[in-house]
Amino acid sequence: MSNSLHHADTLVIGAGLAGIVTALELLDRGQRVTLLDAGPRSACGGQANEAFGGLLLSETPEQKRNGIQDSPALFLADWLRAAQFAPDAQWGRRWAEDYVARNRVEIYDWLHDQGIRFFPAVQWVERGNQGDGNSLPRYHVAWGCGRGLVGTLAARLFSHPCSYLLDLLFEHRVEGLERRNGAVSGCHGHGPWGAFRVQAEQVVVCTGGIGGDLGRVRQHWDTALYGPCPDNLLSGTPPCADGALHDQVQAVGGQVVNLGQMWNYAAGIAHPEPEYPDHGLSLIPPRSALWLDAHGRRIGPQPLVTGFDTHDLCKRVGRLPGQYSWQLMNWRIAIKEMAISGTDTNPLFRDRKLVRLIWQTLTGNKALVNWMLERCPDVVSGNTLEELAGRMNALGPLPVDLAGMRADVQAYDAMLKRGPALHNDDQLRRLAQLRQWRSDRLRTCRNQPILDPKAGPLIAIRERIISRKSMGGMLTDLQSRVLDATGQPVPGLYAAGEAAGFGGGGISGIRSLEGTFLSNCVFNGRRAAQAIAQGG
Structure with a gap:
């Protein structure tokens, strides 16, 4: 030595x-x-x-090419509304103010000088359930x-x-x-x-941060905010972040x-090839899927829809029976809308294959969905609701209420068939809103029923909270x-x-x-x- x-x-x-x-x-x-x-x-x-x-950036060339007129004042207003800084969080707030004022020069321009380029379409994430998130698209990939x-x-x-x-x-x-x-x-x-x-x-x-040590995550878990720390918590962070x-x-x-302030996700699934205990993947789940509780009943009265308020999704799933949920969809919805956060689960972005990415967006990501069906233990399929419920029950741990699930799905599909003029459902209103932005329109189905015999098979995904960032x-x-x-x-x-x-x-x-x-x-x-x- x-x-x-x-x-x-x-x-x-x-x-x-x-x-x-x-x-x-x-x-x-x-x-x-x-x-x-x-x-x-x-x-x-x-x-x-x-x-x-x-990366969250403002006043960039990509924003301008997409017709987005941003400003530091609007950006800061969005940030402060979302952050809800405590009175003693002066340094967090001062960093936020500095970020809003300097992100173009200190981050975007510097990265550009280093040879980093961004996907031309700017994404609109974290809009907020009540418009209390990003007022404009700012997410640059x-x-x-x-x-x-x-x-x-x-x-x-x-x-x-x-x-x-x-x-x-x-x-x-x-x-x-x-x-x-x-x-x-x-x-x-x-x-x-x-x-x-x-x-x-x-x-x-x-x-x-501390996200790779689930013991520390549990030690600092904000029970008043999220409910008890789940026993089935997944980790999306390597153990070295201890x-x-x-x-x-x-x-x-x-x-x-x-x-105790963490950024977790509500749609985690077990990694089919785990590299460490409780290793999970974080889904970017389909917006046209129905988000169900552990018993297969649609969550409501306000339905869960991803892309609006991740913080709220975690709070609500943390208080569900069993602290896990299901997403129910069909093949057509899955190949159009399913994504998994990460480098290797997005190989066309990783390898900068723009033409193939455009083609995949138009025709569907069949390879990803097939991989999930074949390899991911939390993903099941069936040709009928009865068959699907049986496979959901095999995963458990709580029993699925087949009759209740069928009633919820049929009610949703029946409303879809009445046509947009008669839609009266918050999820459908949000889907209509999403489709107004071109990037989301390309990745969102248009009024797709779940029990569409031409769009099968049916797919259900069991999802848990996954620890990610401190x-x-x-x-x-x-x-x-x-x-x-x-x-x-x-x-x-x-x-x-x-x-x-x-x-x-x-x-x-x-x-x-x-x-x-x-x-x-x-x-x-x-x-x-x-x-x-x-x-x-």
Whole structure:
């Protein structure tokens, strides 16, 4: 066993997107950097490698080409309405205000300069159940998805003209932060060849959130908001996101706040090829499907429809019997509307195949639905409701009320057949609204009955809540400096990305407008590097 000692101007802990951006910006400014990560170099980029790649941006060329006239004032009003910041969340709010004012220059333009391009159609997500979300489409999908984005930046980092100033330490796990003369001055831990230490003038923590440790998720679960933490909770985050550095930051006096604010999803399914316990996939479920409770009864009186308020979906599913739900659809709905969040489940976005993507949008994603039917344990099908209910009951654990499910489905289909002039159902009103925006119209069926004999077979998907992102974390000021209990910076200590609640210990408050996660890894990381280079 050896004891290795490393020196740098700045130590960046965590080689995910925030860490890569921080290191890249520091190299651009001539700083000596040590970039350290507990994982192997092949996992460089962290969770961003698995992300779909959406970023919430405003006043971009893509918005303008889509006829969207956005403004900082409208953007901020939407953000504040969704976030519902507590009175003491001043830093989260200040980061939000800065994001709204600076996202075009600090994120979009910078990524464009790095070679990142975006899908030409801007998506409209998180509209809010009562129009209390995004007033306009702002969700920009990076060509190449999350892996393409982070891979491009990592390649620029590793081939940087100043790469001789970069020390890479993979498979090195930090066990503690070190202090000298009252300032954080490095870390110690164990690597492949034994113990190590890094001495640095500044330390930037970019180690993600707590979502990979379901024990911690349960510890901080907001029962009053979501109901009891589900026993069947899935994890959409690798176990390496365990919050260990949160403890180390607290040990040197830094504040960690708002860990009960999480961004989870209500439509998780078990991964057919799990890489860790309780590994799940997060669906982007069909809007034309009927969302049912565990007994197969339609949820209401306000039906659940994805794409409007993810936070509310989680709250409502968390209070259902068994804390799981079913979505009922047919083959035609599934191939038109089904998607799964992530890089590898969207290969045409990942591989930048625009013509094939357009063709798939027009003809349906048959390959994805077939894969789900063949491989995913939570997906069942049947030619009749009776056959389908039998297979749903085989999964359980609660029994399906076949008669009640049939009555709900038949009532919905009967209303569809009366024609739009006689539709009186909130889900149909929302479907009509969705189809007004061209991107959603291409991905949304038009008045499709469930029990359509030409659209079968029937498909049911058992869905659970899946843990994804921490929206709280280390409390940081606008220079990404970690603050202590008195509100003063901990000398030498910075944080960026999910570790910092994506800025200020909670830039999104209780509810994200979506697309604020990858983008804030860029925003926080650049801000930390700029402050360090300027002697902040």
